[in-house]
Structures are given as structure tokens and as C-alpha cells.
Amino acid sequence: MPNRLLIGVAGAATLALALSGCVPNNAASTTALTVAITDDTCAVSDSTAAAGAISFSITNSGTGVNEFYIFAEDKLRIVGEKENITPGQTASFVAQLEPGTYYTACKFERVGAPIGVAEFTVTGDTVTGSTSDRALEEQAVTNYIAYITSQVDELVPQVAAFATAYAAGDDETARSLFASARVSYERIEPTAEAFGDLDPKIDYREVDATAEGLDWTGFHRMEKDLWAPQAGDLNSDGESALLDWAPSTPQERQDIADGLVANVQELSDLVNADDFTVTLADISNGAIALLDEVAVGKISGEEDWWSHSDLYDFFGNVQGAEVAFGNVKDIASSKGAESSALVDDIEAEFAALKTLLGTYGSLESGFTSYDTVTAAERKALSNQVNALAEPLSNLTHIVLGVAE
Amino acid sequence: MTTQTPAEPEPTATGLSRRGLFGLAGAGVAGAALGGASAAAVMSGGGAANSAGVITTYPFFGDHQAGITTAAQDRLHFAAFDLSETTSRDELIELLKDWSFAAARMTQGQDVTEAGAVNGSPLAPPDDTGEALDLPASALTITFGFGPTLFTTDDGVDRFGIASQKPALLAKLPRFSGDALIPGAGGGDLCIQACADDPQVAVHAIRNLSRIAFGRASIRWSQLGFGRTSSTSTSQVTPRNLFGFKDGTANIKAEDPTTVNDQVWVGNDDAAWLTGGSYLVTRKIRMIIEAWDRTMLGEQERVIGRNKGEGAPLSGGSEFSELDFESKGAADQPLIDTDAHVRLAHSSVTKGSQLLRRGYNYVDGNDELGRLDAGLFFISFQRSPQQFIDVQSNLSRDALNEYIKHVGSAIFAVPPGAASGSYVGASLFG
Known part of the structure; x- marks a missing residue:
């Protein structure tokens, strides 16, 4: 870098x-x-x-x-x-x-x-x-940091409510809160991932935690308890869903809920710390990283394997990517006609993707369960993600204006 | 049955079993005993060279099976087989003999039997499928392996009376980070690796060997590969994988017998029948190439830990320079990132474990989302499965994991080579 x-x-x-x-x-x-x-x-x-x-x-x-x-x-x-x-x-x-x-x-x-x-x-x-360019850059960084902290600050109480319901065994309430509690996290995922050991504790999928020998905690362990698999169901790694798995006991639920709340609080403390910063490249790369999260994990339905609420995460990733892009687009536009045209392309493709996602619902009204989205529909979503990701992947080069 | 007068001497005194000829009428060698002495070309010690001096034929018989330290050919056809429920121990042995017989001929550029593709009865289907008729041996090697389920089924059944000889570490591989295994696309009782410089020759080998197995074993999964992704000889240029990077620069090379002996061939500390053999691991690694392709060059190089053009380590030098994990840049950051693939796969951090890699690129058309179904069909040979487990476990935080998924996994014990006229597996069943 x-x-x-x-x-x-x-x-x-x-x-x-x-x-x-x-x-x-x-x-x-x-x-x-x-x-x-x-x-x-x-x-x-x-x-x-x-x-x-x-x-x-x-x-x-x-x-x-x-x-x-x-x-x-x-x-x-x-x-x-x-x-x-x-x-x-x-x-x-x-x-x-x-x-x-x-x-x-x-x-x-x-x-x-x-x-x-x-x-x-x-x-x-x-x-x-x-x-001036310099002022634009400083403004972009300052505003993006403010955005990150605002999202984490929204995340904290949502996670607390979800974790409370889960720990209390109020599965119906917990299920209703799961998808929306994750949206703020999904919007800033690359930032959370930058803190090394936090993302594995908060958001690891079972197959990755198991393979790495980690104690499996966080959203997805709770998800599997709430949408418990049946005999014969397969995990995303092709193994039996019941292999090395048992429903969490009430005590385990309490521990896992407390752990998620604590880890999200730690994330909040980290991004609110005086020394927290991001670079301009972090912002523009964050945009494409969020799109790749979609292309790799959400399109395939692997993220929310048990709840099938992938489209909430999908939407959150896209929103996060658009915010990151929005923070640096004035810088990109200022770099000449070609760059300005690229910004226009990206804006048009973002709009097209959001329109397409809108046909499956909204955060307010809820999204279609991803297991009912057909292969042809998934392909259309994938195509639009690719259509956006190609111009978006050139953003950093333009924003930083690195001379070869 | 029609008997054909041989137009030339039999290359070996062996033949296909009656069972192996079940669908192959007219060979006239049914039931012939295996193991007769012969001075045929099949047993010649070195490879035969063509007029350009390039070796295109490798001997089938020898201390080790060919296709391991053999200079990696350009094309692959790999197949894993399951034995049918009714196959007996004798029938399994017969199958292995038939396969060795046919493999010995095909690796010399011959048809699968003497009657072959066109010298049999016009009233019977030809023994050989014929698509390799005008093609040279094309450096074909055929390598056989035995999966864990050959010894004991998943239900613990010892079908062939060999459970007691199962090597301790011959077992399904543990779960690894990045696993997205497709059920049925891994494992297998037996495997055949066919490598050649001509794809049609490799396909011809698997096609005919699977035909010979009909009724006794059938293909469980198979894989075509193109573009070797490793060099196994210092005489070979390092090839590139589908990420566009040179792959296998630091691979074990045949010219380094000490390392080969230490890391590849099974020694006296394992099952006796496997001495001189090896363990074969396959991992079908799907690349998320769309995401990779829109990743900036600097990030691609950080992920790998080498530059893309020459393949030199980011710590400096040229392709074959030693990796310097300690060197740091202006901002005190390690030049080879702490999560770079080359760092985590290096023997200095994998308990000294090295693998002889022999993988191939693959493109299996496209997936339902219109993305290329492409990646690396990883193959490695090692003296113990633990070597692979050590390396793969160490890759759990590999920066490359963001761009790959492991969709297939299998492990096989590869017996030592067959003595002249014998068959692969004789050390286990003989």
C-alpha cells in the first residue's frame, strides 16, 4: 500500500x-x-x-x-x-x-x-x-470517520436488544431483530475487519471458526440457534449441519450474548478513540471491498446460511459502498473529464443496483428471504454487482491520482 | 471370440483379465498371466526422446510411480473411482492388474491392447477407443492411488481384508478455513492421475481405464486441467496460475534428491507396503476471479507477496531470491506482508513441511451466475498427510482466502511403482 x-x-x-x-x-x-x-x-x-x-x-x-x-x-x-x-x-x-x-x-x-x-x-x-484538493481530502476523511462512528453508535443499542432477546430465549423477538441488527455492521464491514480479532468474534461463520479452531461466537452462532437446522441439512462447507454442533444452552446463550455486546462496545470504543483514523485509500478501497463482500458471500447465500436474510446484508454493503464512494466522488470528479465520466458511470450503476434490490423489498418493509430468490434472479443481481464493481474498482487510482 | 494374429510382438507378456475384457472383445489374451519376463520397451529405463531431443515417453515400471517427480506435463485428466458394492478382493486385484497392463501400454504410446482400436474383429467394438491413434505418447504418465475408504468404508466395513494395513494418517482431511466442499466432489476409493502434454492423450487414458473398470468401479468425480501451475524440474520455466502469478517457484524439484527423499517418498516409518510411495492430496480451489480481477495491482502483489511481472519476492531480488521476511519498508512495515501467501506457506513457518506441488488450472465452463467456474486443481505429493495439514492450517489467515474457496478435497496413498510385469498395488495385495 x-x-x-x-x-x-x-x-x-x-x-x-x-x-x-x-x-x-x-x-x-x-x-x-x-x-x-x-x-x-x-x-x-x-x-x-x-x-x-x-x-x-x-x-x-x-x-x-x-x-x-x-x-x-x-x-x-x-x-x-x-x-x-x-x-x-x-x-x-x-x-x-x-x-x-x-x-x-x-x-x-x-x-x-x-x-x-x-x-x-x-x-x-x-x-x-x-x-482546494487538500481541503476536499481532509473533509472526506473527517466525514467518513464521522459516518463510521455514527454507524457503530447505531449498532450498539440494536445489538443490545437482539442479544437480550436471544439470551432470554425469546426466539421470536430475536429472529425479528437479527437481520436489522446487522445492517449497520454490514455498512462498515471493511473497517471492522481492519481491527483483526474483532470481526472473527462478531461475524464469523461456523465453517471458518471451526476450521481455524476458534471458539465460535457472534451473530452467526446465534443465527444457527434461532434457525436451528434439521437432520439432513448441510452446512455451507458441504458437511452435515449437525456435525460438531449442538444448540447453545441457556448459559452459553447468555455468554454469547454478553460477548457480542462487549465486542460491539469495543468496536465503538476503538472507532471513537482520538487516534482512530482512515486514509483516503481506505475509503475508496472500502467501497470496492464492500461490493466484493456482496459478490463473494451474499450472492451465494453463504452469509446468512440459516436465516436467509442475505438481502439485508447485501443492501447494507451496497449502502456502505455508496457512502464511501460519495465521500470521495468530488475528489474524483475534480481530476478531469474522464474521471468525471467515471463518477457518472458509478452513480448510474449504483442507482440501477438499488432499483433492482428495491424489487425485493426495503429495510423498512423487509426483504425477500434469499432462499426464494431464483438462480435467474441471483444472476441478474450478480450481473448488476459486476456492472458497478468494474468502474468502482478504478476509483482509488483516480482519487489518489498516483502518477505511474 | 475372434483371434487376431499379432502384426508385431506383444510388448509385454501380460494381458487384460477376462473381466477387464468384458466389454473389449477380440483381444484373445483373456486370462493371460501377469508377470512374465519381457524386454519390451515398456520397461526401458529412461524416457525415449523424439527427434527434437525432448523426452516424450516415460517408463511405467520402476521403484516409484511416474507422474510425481516427473517434469510436470501441460495437461491433466484426474479421476476418482468408487468400487461397486459387489466387487470382491480378487476382482479388485484383477482390476489393478488390468489397469497396470493398460497403463503400461498407453504410456508407451500404444493402444490399450494388441488388438487395439482397429485390429480387432469388425463384428466387435474395438478394445481401444481410438482417439489417440495417431498421437505420440506425449509424455503420458498414469499414477494410481488408494483412498481411505478402500481400507474401511465410512461405516467401518473392511471390504477387502486390508483394514489392518491402512496407514494411520490415511484419513479424510480435517475441516479447513475456506472450505465450501461440494458433496460428492471429493474422496474416492481409488484414483488415477493421467498427465500428458496432449490433452487428448490424457483423456484417452482415463476414458479407457474407466471403461476397463466397468462393473467393478465407476468414476466418482473427475477433473480436467490445463496449464501446469508448478514446475517440478529446474529445467522448467515457472508457469502462471489463473491469478496471473507465477506459481511453484519454491516447489520441490526432482533435481534435489535429498528434499525429495525427505519430503515426498514414504520411508520405513509408515505402512511397509507404502515404502517408496507417497501421499497424494487434491484440493479443487475455486478462484473468485471476478473479485480478484478488479483488485488493484499493488494489493494483488501484497496478497501473494511477490511481484506479478517477474515473480520476485517483495523483499527484493529476482524470482529465485530467498524470501526475506524481516526486511521492512520506509514506514517500518514488513515488505512481505504478515498475511501474504508466500509467508504463510513457507517451510520456515510450516514446521519445515514442504509439498511437491503438481497442480493444474481448470475452467469448468461457468456457474449459474455467469461467472467463470475456474481455479486451481491443487495436487500435492508428500511423505505424510501431516505435511499438507500443517501447511493448510497455517494458511487460515492467508490474505488470498478472500479470493478462493476449496470446493473439492481428497487424499490417497500412492503405492510404490510396480516391478517389471507386476502391477501397482502388489506390495499391498501380493
């Missing part, structure tokens, strides 16, 4: 710097807005603003630490963030926003789903040529 290209910026301190660096010199159109936060509300003084530098003055009238986010239209990718706003504090920051649809939201105590999600429209003309 070209480590010389590593861009080491992290933490809240850099955020203000990065964003203020984006303010154009002729900041004629600066808009000043206020944000009123309580523990369960997040009110922005106006739902529209003109493109350019927009300053937010944020007051936390609640009882706990809060955060303010500006999401892109997908409600996932973060384009601006202010962390650690303590009760009684008024903080401010400036976001440089192009015309488009955004969403504002807060996150109480930094954990769980965003609160007070509201549409925020930026109008006017694109402000071009005002931002």
Missing part, C-alpha cells in the same frame, strides 16, 4: 479546521442558522439555505451530551458534524454545502438512531473552484 499517501487527520479538533478551510474567500452568501437541541428534539431555524458557507449556532438545552449531523440525501453519508455539545453549551460550526437535499439530525448521548431527522434544502448555484 502507498503509505506515503496516508492522510492522518482525526478527531473533532480537525473538523472545524477542515470545514473552515472550505469557506470561499468571497463568502458573500454566508447563511447563519440556529439549532435548538433537547434530549429528543433537534430543531433547525430554517429548512432551506443558499449554497455556500452555512454557519450553525447550536444550543444544547438537554440533559446529556449531544451531537449535530448533516446527512447527504441517503441519510447515511455525513457531510458535516459537530460532536460533544454538552448540556447548556452553545457551539458553532460552518458547513460548506452545494445545492441539494440534505437531512439534519441529532444524536443524544452519541448512541442509537438519529433524532429529529428533518429535510434541509440547499438552493442556488454550485459553488465551484472554491475548495
Whole structure:
């Protein structure tokens, strides 16, 4: 890996710097807005603003630490963030926003789903040529780190609820929570995998854990308990599903549930640590890595072998890839007409893939069980993944602009 | 039965059994005893060379079976067989004799019997299927192996009275990381590895040997391979696998008899009948080539631990330079990544275990998703299955695992070579 290209910026301190660096010199159109936060509300003084530098003055009238986010239209990718706003504090920051649809939201105590999600429209003309490459790169890294932490912070309570139901033997509730509890994890999978021993504990499939002699824990062990195999069923490695397997005892369930909660908390601690950072290459490679997760594990139905909820993971991977791409696409577009055309291709293929996935459901309404997706339908999905992955795999080269 | 006057002397005094000729009318050698002395070409000591000086014929008889340290040919047809439920011990022995007889002839470029493809009765189907008629031996070697289930079935039945001679380590391989085994695509009572420089010659061998086995054994699974992925001789250029990388640079070479003796041939510390033999492991390794192909060059090289052009280790030098696992780059990172394939497969980290690799590329058309069903049909020979287990276990965190799945697995004990006129397996059944 070209480590010389590593861009080491992290933490809240850099955020203000990065964003203020984006303010154009002729900041004629600066808009000043206020944000009123309580523990369960997040009110922005106006739902529209003109493109350019927009300053937010944020007051936390609640009882706990809060955060303010500006999401892109997908409600996932973060384009601006202010962390650690303590009760009684008024903080401010400036976001440089192009015309488009955004969403504002807060996150109480930094954990769980965003609160007070509201549409925020930026109008006017694109402000071009005002931002340096360096500033774009720093902004991409800062926003991506914010996105990672926001996803992990959503993961923590979802996993806790799932693990509680599983440990209590409330299988029906646990089954209903399994697929959605994994989505945030699937969106940031390459990041989690970068932490070496955590992913094996959280997300290893039985065949890999067994082969490596690891104590099998995490989501997939719980999955097999919840969708227990019948005699004659085969595991994904062709062996009998019952080989070296027995339903977890109540005590084992408790231990496994506690372990998953602890491991996800550790992941949260790691990505919220001051020294956590990613490189620009990590982001763009993460996009293709997520697509390959789909191409290798999800298309084949191996990921969720017992629950057949593969399409949730599939969708989460695609969303994660699109966010990663979105974080660096302005950098890519700035590298010339050919690069800009590649970005257009990627956007078109992402749209086509999401449209195709949409025919199988949504996160809100649920996805079709993957064992009912026919071979021809799987092939169509695979074809579209390949159609997207080919242009997407050239992203890093363009973003980093490495001279041969 | 029609008797054919031989147009030339019999190459050996042996013949196919009555049973082996069941479908092969007109050979006129039914029941002939095996083992008569002969000075035929089949038993010549060295390979016969063509006018270009390239060896194209290898002897079938010898201390070791051919097709192991033999310079790897370009093409493979491999087949695993299961014996039929009614096959007796005598019939099994007869089958092995028939196979050796036919293999001895075919490896010399001859038809499967004297009557062969066209010299038999016009009223009977030909003994030989004929597609190799105008082709030279093309360096054909035929290697036989015995699977664990030949000795005891999965239910523990000793069908042929040889359970007590089963080598301790001849057993189904353990589960490994990356296993996605397809039921029925592994294992087997017997195996035949046919290697040749012409694919039609290799296919001809398996086709005729499986025909001879009809009624006694049938193919359980089989594999065609093209493009050898290892060199087993220093005279061979290192070939490339379907990842586009040179494969087998550090393989055991025939010119290194010490290593071959230490790592490949079974010694006196195992089942006596297997001395001078080896263990054969096959792993059908499906490559996720679509994902690999869109991986950046730098990452491909990191995963392998060698550069793609020359095959030189990332620690520097040229293809055959020693790997330097300690050397570090400017950012203090190891030049050969800690998860690089070459590092984890190296004998310095596999308890000294080395394998003689003899794999082939394969493309079995495409899968139902329209992706090439392609990869590496891995074959290795070693003096103990433990060597393979050591190496494969060490590869559990191989960076390459992201791009491969093991879909087939089998292990066989490969008996020593047959003495002139004898048959492969005589040391076990004789």
C-alpha cells in the first residue's frame, strides 16, 4: 500500500479546521442558522439555505451530551458534524454545502438512531473552484470517520436488544431483530475487519471458526440457534449441519450474548478513540471491498446460511459502498473529464443496483428471504454487482491520482 | 471370440483379465498371466526422446510411480473411482492388474491392447477407443492411488481384508478455513492421475481405464486441467496460475534428491507396503476471479507477496531470491506482508513441511451466475498427510482466502511403482 499517501487527520479538533478551510474567500452568501437541541428534539431555524458557507449556532438545552449531523440525501453519508455539545453549551460550526437535499439530525448521548431527522434544502448555484484538493481530502476523511462512528453508535443499542432477546430465549423477538441488527455492521464491514480479532468474534461463520479452531461466537452462532437446522441439512462447507454442533444452552446463550455486546462496545470504543483514523485509500478501497463482500458471500447465500436474510446484508454493503464512494466522488470528479465520466458511470450503476434490490423489498418493509430468490434472479443481481464493481474498482487510482 | 494374429510382438507378456475384457472383445489374451519376463520397451529405463531431443515417453515400471517427480506435463485428466458394492478382493486385484497392463501400454504410446482400436474383429467394438491413434505418447504418465475408504468404508466395513494395513494418517482431511466442499466432489476409493502434454492423450487414458473398470468401479468425480501451475524440474520455466502469478517457484524439484527423499517418498516409518510411495492430496480451489480481477495491482502483489511481472519476492531480488521476511519498508512495515501467501506457506513457518506441488488450472465452463467456474486443481505429493495439514492450517489467515474457496478435497496413498510385469498395488495385495 502507498503509505506515503496516508492522510492522518482525526478527531473533532480537525473538523472545524477542515470545514473552515472550505469557506470561499468571497463568502458573500454566508447563511447563519440556529439549532435548538433537547434530549429528543433537534430543531433547525430554517429548512432551506443558499449554497455556500452555512454557519450553525447550536444550543444544547438537554440533559446529556449531544451531537449535530448533516446527512447527504441517503441519510447515511455525513457531510458535516459537530460532536460533544454538552448540556447548556452553545457551539458553532460552518458547513460548506452545494445545492441539494440534505437531512439534519441529532444524536443524544452519541448512541442509537438519529433524532429529529428533518429535510434541509440547499438552493442556488454550485459553488465551484472554491475548495482546494487538500481541503476536499481532509473533509472526506473527517466525514467518513464521522459516518463510521455514527454507524457503530447505531449498532450498539440494536445489538443490545437482539442479544437480550436471544439470551432470554425469546426466539421470536430475536429472529425479528437479527437481520436489522446487522445492517449497520454490514455498512462498515471493511473497517471492522481492519481491527483483526474483532470481526472473527462478531461475524464469523461456523465453517471458518471451526476450521481455524476458534471458539465460535457472534451473530452467526446465534443465527444457527434461532434457525436451528434439521437432520439432513448441510452446512455451507458441504458437511452435515449437525456435525460438531449442538444448540447453545441457556448459559452459553447468555455468554454469547454478553460477548457480542462487549465486542460491539469495543468496536465503538476503538472507532471513537482520538487516534482512530482512515486514509483516503481506505475509503475508496472500502467501497470496492464492500461490493466484493456482496459478490463473494451474499450472492451465494453463504452469509446468512440459516436465516436467509442475505438481502439485508447485501443492501447494507451496497449502502456502505455508496457512502464511501460519495465521500470521495468530488475528489474524483475534480481530476478531469474522464474521471468525471467515471463518477457518472458509478452513480448510474449504483442507482440501477438499488432499483433492482428495491424489487425485493426495503429495510423498512423487509426483504425477500434469499432462499426464494431464483438462480435467474441471483444472476441478474450478480450481473448488476459486476456492472458497478468494474468502474468502482478504478476509483482509488483516480482519487489518489498516483502518477505511474 | 475372434483371434487376431499379432502384426508385431506383444510388448509385454501380460494381458487384460477376462473381466477387464468384458466389454473389449477380440483381444484373445483373456486370462493371460501377469508377470512374465519381457524386454519390451515398456520397461526401458529412461524416457525415449523424439527427434527434437525432448523426452516424450516415460517408463511405467520402476521403484516409484511416474507422474510425481516427473517434469510436470501441460495437461491433466484426474479421476476418482468408487468400487461397486459387489466387487470382491480378487476382482479388485484383477482390476489393478488390468489397469497396470493398460497403463503400461498407453504410456508407451500404444493402444490399450494388441488388438487395439482397429485390429480387432469388425463384428466387435474395438478394445481401444481410438482417439489417440495417431498421437505420440506425449509424455503420458498414469499414477494410481488408494483412498481411505478402500481400507474401511465410512461405516467401518473392511471390504477387502486390508483394514489392518491402512496407514494411520490415511484419513479424510480435517475441516479447513475456506472450505465450501461440494458433496460428492471429493474422496474416492481409488484414483488415477493421467498427465500428458496432449490433452487428448490424457483423456484417452482415463476414458479407457474407466471403461476397463466397468462393473467393478465407476468414476466418482473427475477433473480436467490445463496449464501446469508448478514446475517440478529446474529445467522448467515457472508457469502462471489463473491469478496471473507465477506459481511453484519454491516447489520441490526432482533435481534435489535429498528434499525429495525427505519430503515426498514414504520411508520405513509408515505402512511397509507404502515404502517408496507417497501421499497424494487434491484440493479443487475455486478462484473468485471476478473479485480478484478488479483488485488493484499493488494489493494483488501484497496478497501473494511477490511481484506479478517477474515473480520476485517483495523483499527484493529476482524470482529465485530467498524470501526475506524481516526486511521492512520506509514506514517500518514488513515488505512481505504478515498475511501474504508466500509467508504463510513457507517451510520456515510450516514446521519445515514442504509439498511437491503438481497442480493444474481448470475452467469448468461457468456457474449459474455467469461467472467463470475456474481455479486451481491443487495436487500435492508428500511423505505424510501431516505435511499438507500443517501447511493448510497455517494458511487460515492467508490474505488470498478472500479470493478462493476449496470446493473439492481428497487424499490417497500412492503405492510404490510396480516391478517389471507386476502391477501397482502388489506390495499391498501380493
